[in-house]
Amino acid sequence: MQLQQLQYFVAVAETRHFTRAAEVVHVAQPSLSQQIKALERELGADLFLRARGNITLTDAGEALLPLARRILADADTARHEVLELAQLRRGRVRLGATPSLCTGLLPDVLRAFHDRYPGIQLLIEEGGSHDLVRELARGALDLALVVLPLPTASPALTTVELLREDLVVVSSPESPRPGGGRRAVRITDLEGERLVMFRHGYDLRELTVAACRTAGFEPDFAVEGGEMDAVLGFVRAGLGMAVVPRMVAARSGRGLRVTPLARPGLHRTIALAHRSDVAPPRAARELQRMLLER
Numbered sequence: 395m396q397l398q399q400l401q402y403f404v405a406v407a408e409t410r411h412f413t414r415a416a417e418v419v420h421v422a423q424p425s426l427s428q429q430i431k432a433l434e435r436e437l438g439a440d441l442f443l444r445a446r447g448n449i450t451l452t453d454a455g456e457a458l459l460p461l462a463r464r465i466l467a468d469a470d471t472a473r474h475e476v477l478e479l480a481q482l483r484r485g486r487v488r489l490g491a492t493p494s495l496c497t498g499l500l501p502d503v504l505r506a507f508h509d510r511y512p513g514i515q516l517l518i519e520e521g522g523s524h525d526l527v528r529e530l531a532r533g534a535l536d537l538a539l540v541v542l543p544l545p546t547a548s549p550a551l552t553t554v555e556l557l558r559e560d561l562v563v564v565s566s567p568e569s570p571r572p573g574g575g576r577r578a579v580r581i582t583d584l585e586g587e588r589l590v591m592f593r594h595g596y597d598l599r600e601l602t603v604a605a606c607r608t609a610g611f612e613p614d615f616a617v618e619g620g621e622m623d624a625v626l627g628f629v630r631a632g633l634g635m636a637v638v639p640r641m642v643a644a645r646s647g648r649g650l651r652v653t654p655l656a657r658p659g660l661h662r663t664i665a666l667a668h669r670s671d672v673a674p675p676r677a678a679r680e681l682q683r684m685l686l687e688r
Contacts, residue, residue, distance in 0.1 A: 397469055399433040400462040402426050403441060407459050410449045460532065467533025471675055485677040486515040490526040490538035492597060493622040495664065498641030499539070499557075503688055507681055514677045522595045527551065530669055536678035539685075541597040542663040553665040556685060561601070561660040562643050563653045564626070565635035571651070572635055578656040581609045588616035588634035590625050597662070602637045605660055626650065 405415035406426070416423040434441050441455035451459065474486055491500055496518065504516060519526070519535060526538040531550060542553065563572050563579055572587060573579030584606060591613070592599040606613040616634035622642065629636050630649040637660065643652045666685055668674050674682060 395433065395436055396429075397466065399429045400466055402429050403433060403455075404459065404462050404466065406430065406442065406449065407451055407455065412449065464531075464533045468672060471533065471536070471672070474675060482511045482677055482680060483513045485513070485675065486517060487675070487678045487681050488517045488519070488534065488536045489678075489681065490519045490521060490529055490535045490540075492522060492526070492539065492541060493520045494598065494639050494642050495539045496520055497622055498639055498645055499664070499688075501645075503681075503685055507684055511677065511680065523597055524595060527667070530667060533669070533672070536668065536674045537682055538667045540665055540667050542665045544667075550670055551667050552670045553667045554686065556664045556666050558661050558663050560640045560654070561598075561637050561662065562640050562655060563635055564629050564638055564643050564646070564650045565653065566630055566632040567649070567651045569632050569635070569651075572653055576656075578654045580656045581605050581660070582611075584613065584635075584637075585609070585611040586614065589613050590620070590628045590634040590636040591615045591618035592625055593619045593621065596621075598637065598639075601660065601662060 401419055402415065402421070405418045406412055409415045409418060412427055412430075413423050416426040419426065430441065437454065437458075439454035440452050441458060443450045443452055489500075500518075504518075507514070508516065519529065521529070523540040523544060526535065526540055527544055529535045530538050539556070540553070542555070544551075544553070563584070565572055573583035576583075589602075591602070603613055617628055620628065622638070625636050625638070626642075626646055628634065637655075639662065640652075643650065666682060668678070668682070673679075
């Protein structure tokens with residue numbers, strides 16, 4: 395089994411078309427078809443059901459696809475690791491993070507990393523913890539900043555707790571103060587308030603809604619479905635208030651009133667995760683060190 399054959403197989407699986415797959419991998423279509431047939435002979439099973447205008451995966455093809463993607467991702471990581479020069483003058487890091495961490499935690503750390511290693515390419519992917527865990531597992535990321543506990547148990551990942559962050563309530567300075575103007579508000583003070591809520595799958599949404607339900611009420615949404623920047627913009631416009639991380643509120647500038655939550659408050663635990671079966675590349679290990687020492 396050759397990496398080139400797996401690359402061709404993945405291309406056909408993703409395009410569901412031999413000619414388009416050949417264009418994607420820059421090879422003649424007959425050569426691609428021959429390599430796919432050679433792979434099928436070696437594996438002893440057909441990988442595709444071939445019908446005019448309709449290419450579908452067999453059960454064997456479905457089983458091979460995630461493994462092939464992981465093998466190709468690991469080979470790509472190994473290639474970049476070997477190509478790195480001494481003292482990290484060249485390379486890349488593929489880092490995943492939730493949008494709130496991209497806004498709050500990462501800018502200062504990435505600036506320090508870039509100042510120290512200007513030749514390292516930083517590739518950042520934003521997403522919810524569930525999506526980032528999936529991308530880590532298939533080898534598309536080297537590291538990811540995720541919110542604990544993970545949405546699903548994942549023994550193939552190693553996680554190291556990074557920080558525990560308070561959540562606060564943000565509102566427009568032109569709107570009435572939450573909680574009747576107290577310096578700190580309780581979760582129960584949010585009952586009846588109009589909230590600006592994040593999209594489904596967003597860690598902060600699940601945490602806030604769960605806290606409201608534990609307090610005995612269903613939250614009332616003025617608007618929902620946004621990412622972090624959109625939520626903060628809606629709050630500034632006076633559409634409602636939102637529960638956000640303290641670091642995000644601190645970096646968001648003017649136009650927001652920040653009110654802490656009374657004890658015990660709300661918190662979230664941030665962890666740095668990577669695959670347990672593959673050591674992160676050298677550049678990623680250096681970024682990991684800087685994050686842990688921040």
